[in-house]
Amino acid sequence: MAPSRPAPRPAFAALLRAWRDRLSPADAGFTVTAGRRAPGLRREELAQLAGLSVDYVLRLEQGRARNPSPQVVGALARALQLSRAERDQLYRGAGLLPPRDGTVSDHVPAGIQRLTARLGDVPIGVFAADWTLVWWNAMWSALHGDPAVLPAAERNLARALFGDGAGHALMRPVRLERGRDAFEASIVADLRDAVSRYPGDTRLDRLVRELRGTSEAFARHWAARTSAAPHTGDRKTVRHPEVGDVLLDCDVLVVPGADLRVVTYTAAAGSGDADRLDLLRVTGGRTATAIP
Structure with a gap:
């Protein structure tokens, strides 16, 4: 029997989409043009900020990429300009433990x-x-x-x-x-x-x-x-x-x-x-x- 695959993480995907829509592109360093329709960051902009491929960000938002690494979640949290509490929520949504206090932090306010x-x-x-x-x-x-x-x-x-x-x-x-x-x-x-x-x-x-x-x-x-x-x-x-x-x-x-x-x-x-x-x-x- 083939090993069971891990279940999708809809909470993580929903958080990723919601926080991407929330972040102003101007606050992320992008120029806002008059014809822009996206309310927040475009998917390709988030991918660029996090150092990920657009396809991988799409699969994460669709729940098809099910086990992001701590490094990926940390990069997304920085790109989305999350607070510490939100960062920890994103880690938990990915099924990971948030970074412990007393360790070197990669979080950028x-x-x-x-x-x-x-x-x-x-x-x-x-x-x-x-x-x-x-x-x-x-x-x-x-x-x-x-x-x-x-x-x-x-x-x-x-x-x-x-x-x-x-x-x-x-x-x-x-x-x-x-x-x-x-x-x-x-x-x-x-x-x-x-x-x-x-x-x-x-x-x-x-x-x-x-x-x-x-x-x-x-x-x-x-x-x-x-x-x-x-x-x-x-x-x-x-x-x-x-x-x-x-x-x-x-x-x-x-x-x-x-x-x-x-x-x-x-x-x-x-x-x-x-x-x-x-x-x-x-x-x-x-x-x-x-x-x-």
């Missing part, structure tokens, strides 16, 4: 998403306390490459910096004003601080154990136990394959109460670097003529 969506001209990425990238805009993808092509576990700055997997391969060459060693030390210091605040977080523990065992540089910084400053910003020259070198101010803004870092990249107005960002805004980082 709706207010932070609305704020960052309105800054679409600036490359912005939002990171959890373990430096996992949990939200980014189109300009971030244009500057750094699209994180959506990576497995969720590879969207971590420390793993990209110290590892040798897909996240590392996606990283574009960067020259840092403070130097690479200081940058590495600050990321390790941030992870050490996160471990002290989230001692029971399995994802964070797995990350640290992995990097201590595979990266000599990470192990050296971890063993040093120096009072390295947290990563709060730097001036970085990003070597972009289409527009050439771009000198940018990188600033790290901490979100009080949410334990998130909002990372922004800006260039001085009127500079050649600002022109290069403008070109990335137009081309999305695809083939373009570099500005000399």
Whole structure:
């Protein structure tokens, strides 16, 4: 006898449709045109925000995709700008336990998403306390490459910096004003601080154990136990394959109460670097003529 298939989850599908209809496309960073008929997000817009295929979102809303992973549910909750209570309801609707308190949270409050969506001209990425990238805009993808092509576990700055997997391969060459060693030390210091605040977080523990065992540089910084400053910003020259070198101010803004870092990249107005960002805004980082 063939094994029984899990029952559809109509509550999850209904929540997904209702919350998609509720979210204003302007709050999600989309331009609203006069002829738009959809009251909220279109299905393809939700798929784009969550890093999923349109077909998979359709199957979820129709109850045909019956067992979404915690990573998928978390991505949908962020894309839909749910509150913590609503996020937990979506997890339960999928038959999953919501994230436990005392662990690193990937939840991005709706207010932070609305704020960052309105800054679409600036490359912005939002990171959890373990430096996992949990939200980014189109300009971030244009500057750094699209994180959506990576497995969720590879969207971590420390793993990209110290590892040798897909996240590392996606990283574009960067020259840092403070130097690479200081940058590495600050990321390790941030992870050490996160471990002290989230001692029971399995994802964070797995990350640290992995990097201590595979990266000599990470192990050296971890063993040093120096009072390295947290990563709060730097001036970085990003070597972009289409527009050439771009000198940018990188600033790290901490979100009080949410334990998130909002990372922004800006260039001085009127500079050649600002022109290069403008070109990335137009081309999305695809083939373009570099500005000399």
